[in-house]
Amino acid sequence: MEKRTETKSALTGPRFLIVRFSAIGDCVIAAWAATAIRDRFPDAYICWAIEERCVPVVDRSRLVNEVVEIPRQAWRAHTKWSPKVLSEQIAICRRLKNLRFDFGIDLQGHLKTAICLKFSYPKQRIACHATDAFSRMMNPLPEKMPRDAHWVEWQNHVLRKFGEFKLPVRPMMPPAEKPKPRLATISTSAGHPSKVYPADKWLVVAKALQEDGLRVAFLGAAGDPVISMDGAADYVGKLSLAESMAMVSASEIHLAGDTGTGHMAAAYGVPVVSIFGHMDPTNYRPYSERGVVLREGDQASNVPSELVVEAARKLRRSFVA
Numbered sequence: 057m058e059k060r061t062e063t064k065s066a067l068t069g070p071r072f073l074i075v076r077f078s079a080i081g082d083c084v085i086a087a088w089a090a091t092a093i094r095d096r097f098p099d100a101y102i103c104w105a106i107e108e109r110c111v112p113v114v115d116r117s118r119l120v121n122e123v124v125e126i127p128r129q130a131w132r133a134h135t136k137w138s139p140k141v142l143s144e145q146i147a148i149c150r151r152l153k154n155l156r157f158d159f160g161i162d163l164q165g166h167l168k169t170a171i172c173l174k175f176s177y178p179k180q181r182i183a184c185h186a187t188d189a190f191s192r193m194m195n196p197l198p199e200k201m202p203r204d205a206h207w208v209e210w211q212n213h214v215l216r217k218f219g220e221f222k223l224p225v226r227p228m229m230p231p232a233e234k235p236k237p238r239l240a241t242i243s244t245s246a247g248h249p250s251k252v253y254p255a256d257k258w259l260v261v262a263k264a265l266q267e268d269g270l271r272v273a274f275l276g277a278a279g280d281p282v283i284s285m286d287g288a289a290d291y292v293g294k295l296s297l298a299e300s301m302a303m304v305s306a307s308e309i310h311l312a313g314d315t316g317t318g319h320m321a322a323a324y325g326v327p328v329v330s331i332f333g334h335m336d337p338t339n340y341r342p343y344s345e346r347g348v349v350l351r352e353g354d355q356a357s358n359v360p361s362e363l364v365v366e367a368a369r370k371l372r373r374s375f376v377a
Contacts, residue, residue: 067099067100067101067121068099069097069098069099069100069101070097070100070101070158071100071101071103071155071156071157071158071159071178072093072097072100072101072102072103072157072158072159072160072161073103073104073105073152073155073157073159073160073161073173073176073178074086074089074090074093074102074103074104074105074120074160074161074163075104075105075160075161075162075163075164075169075172075173075176076104076105076106076162076163076164076169077105077106077107077110077126077128077164077166077168077169077172078106078107078109078128078164079110079247080109080110080113080297080316081315081316081317081318081320082163082164082207082319083106083110083113083114084227084229084316084319084320084322084323085207085208085211085319085343086163086211087113087114087115087119087227087228087229087323088211088212088223088224088226088227088343089161089163089208089211089212089215090102090104090114090119090120090227090228091119091224091226091228092212092215092221092222092223092224093215093221094118094119094228095221095222095224096219096220096221096222101121101122101155102119102120102121102122103121103122103123103124103152103155104120104122104123104124105123105126105148105152105169105172105176106124106125106126107126107127107128107129108125108126108127108128108129109129109297110297111125112230112296112297112298112301113229113230113297113301113316113320115228115229115230115231116230117230117231118228119227119228122155124148124151124152126148126172127144128168131144145171148172149171149172149176152172152175152176153175153176153177155176157176157177157178157179158178158179158180159178159179159180159181159218160173160176160178160180160181160182161173161181161182161183161184161215161218162181162183162184162185162195163184163185163211164184164185165183165184165185165187165191166187166191167187167188167190167191167194170183170186170190170191170194170195171194173194173195174194174195180218181195181196182195182196182197182198182214182217182218183195183196183197183214184201184210184211184214185197185201198213198214198217201339203339204338205338205339206338206339206340206341206343207339207340208223208343209223226322226323226324226325227323229301229305229320229323229324230298230301232302232305232306232324233302233303233306234306235306235307235308236271236307236308238269238270238271238308239270239271239273239307239308240262240265240270240271240272240273240307240308240309240310240311240368241272241273241274241275241303241304241307241309241310241311241317242258242261242262242272242274242275242283242310242311242312243274243275243276243310243311243312243313243315243317243318244274244275244276244281244282244283244292245275245276245277245280245281245312245313245315245317246280246313246314246315246333246356247315248314248333248334250333250354250355250356251313251314251315251332251333251334251335251356252281252313252333252356252357253313253331253356253357253359254357255281255282255283257357257359257360257361257364258274258281258283258361259283259285260361260365261311261361261364261365261368262274262283262285262288263285264361264368265309265365265368266285266287266288268369268372270308270309271287271288271289272285272287272288272289273288273289273290273291273303274288274289274290274291274292275291275292275295275300275303275304275317276291276292277292277293278292278293279293280292280293291303300317301320304317304320304321304324304326305320305324307321307326308326308327308372308376309326309327309328309329309368309371309372309376310326310327310328310329311328311329311331311364311368312328312329312330312331313331313332313333313356314330314332314333314335314337314340314356318330318342318347319342319343321342321344321347322342322343322344322347325344325346326346327346327347327371327372327374327375327376328342328344328347328348328371329347329348329350329364329367329368329371330342330347330348330349330350331349331350331351331356331359331364332349332350332351332356333351333354333355333356333357334354334355337349337351346371346374346375348367348371350363350364350367
């Protein structure tokens with residue numbers, strides 16, 4: 057349930073609690089805010105409350121001093137008001153309260169994260185967002201997020217309620233793999249039907265990249281679409297989250313729908329082509345100057361494969377030696 061990282065010595069700075077349970081891509085986005093804290097206060101004590109499955113995206117050597125793992129997958133196996141679950145939730149809040157935080161920020165805004173922040177009792181607390189009326193009552197909220205703001209920028213704006221924090225160009229991430237020359241990774245996954253880019257279109261893109269001399273590797277979790285192509289590596293359902301992240305970080309270019317690996321690529325500075333569906337890329341695109349977002353209506357499948365190939369080639373000409 058709880059795991060500690062090695063505590064940095066001589067920590068004399070303020071104590072921060074970051075609450076962002078999930079999802080994978082959103083936790084990568086949250087790393088920008090955590091990095092702003094670390095940059096501003098190198099000697100700060102930073103703790104992150106996060107779901108077990110998302111922990112690999114957090115740099116536990118430089119960025120945070122401790123993670124408190126939230127076992128939500130295990131909790132889902134019990135009834136809603138299970139005494140066991142309630143007991144574990146209370147224990148986590150008590151554990152966090154005993155860490156005596158100076159500042160706490162909820163970067164998610166769901167009821168469970170709002171409760172976690174509230175009952176951790178930091179001296180000052182704030183939330184970036186609230187998804188329901190009860191969450192809005194739990195913690196202070198700033199003004200409403202502007203429609204044209206990216207979530208990374210909004211997090212930093214809210215964080216500034218605690219003082220001056222500079223938005224980093226890239227966040228601290230787990231150590232990157234050594235770049236693999238001419239490697240293109242493609243994520244076949246998508247968490248919503250409108251975000252799904254069809255396998256036959258990915259196949260057209262992959263063949264074009266292969267013709268350009270790139271080695272293609274397909275990534276995805278168990279249950280994601282599997283694409284068979286001669287000469288391409290199929291890692292769908294075969295890698296852990298940490299291993300998939302390492303593949304993305306080692307890529308010359310990454311291509312994905314609106315999913316977590318696109319945010320990983322942006323965080324590592326890897327050129328990324330993102331295909332969006334119903335979500336607004338203004339708020340949720342991979343936060344990178346080395347990225348291209350493609351969108352045709354509210355379905356990712358509307359984007360022609362030729363446009364994806366063209367975007368990938370343009371990015372490689374601009375950012376790959």
